[in-house]
Amino acid sequence: MQPQAPQPLQPPPVQIVPPWMISATFDLPGFRVVQNRGIVRGIVVRSRSVFGTIGASFQTLVGGNITIWSKLCEQTRMEAFEIMSLHAAEIGANAIIAMRYDATEISTGVTEVLAYGSAVIVEPIR
Template identity: 40%
Template sequence: MADINEYGGGQSPNADVLVVTTNDIPGFRVDHVIGEVFGLTVRSRHIGSQIGAGLKSLIGGELRGLTKTLVESRNEAMQRLVEQTKARGGNAVLMMRFDVTEAADAGTEVCAYGTAAVISPIG
């Protein structure tokens, strides 16, 4: 079985900035909305993985090399999103989303975006 971090991602439980896909966070209040933040990365495709993907597509199955590249890209975009949030004084990102597009046949663009905010525990 593959390492969970090899084909997935997400935050560690003790992250400095809490990133959620929801509007609110149970047990916390939003003290201040900072505004939109994003993290962006564009990755070119490795020629070896492209050839392997082309051959694999003939017989079917997961394109593991491309999957790993996309995981790395998403994690890098998330890291940049968190850095932007911290630089602007936030400790949370609400409504985080990913957007993935092809970048002029040169690679894949991955953008993580959301609303930076300052939150504090209720009570």
């Protein structure tokens, strides 16, 4: 019998609350809340790069959508959303209700984006 090489250790898959189980309302249609697990949040602090600021400055001369900053904002919100989803799954929730975003300028060019909501356990309504 040939000895087998050890299998490489794989980190466990990261569990998150799926996006379709996250709502800005206080309920999820077709489900009822059976337990509240508390507030969850995802925080990302982002600064603009010098190159991005220069590129955006050129776009402001032309007018219209400043795509460099739009992409930065969308990416930052997405990261905050994912962190919040992970936090909820870590405390045993399978849904998030009353989800919101907030943003605060910490200093010039540095902004905090916060995604937060109520982590809950829901079950289908029968």
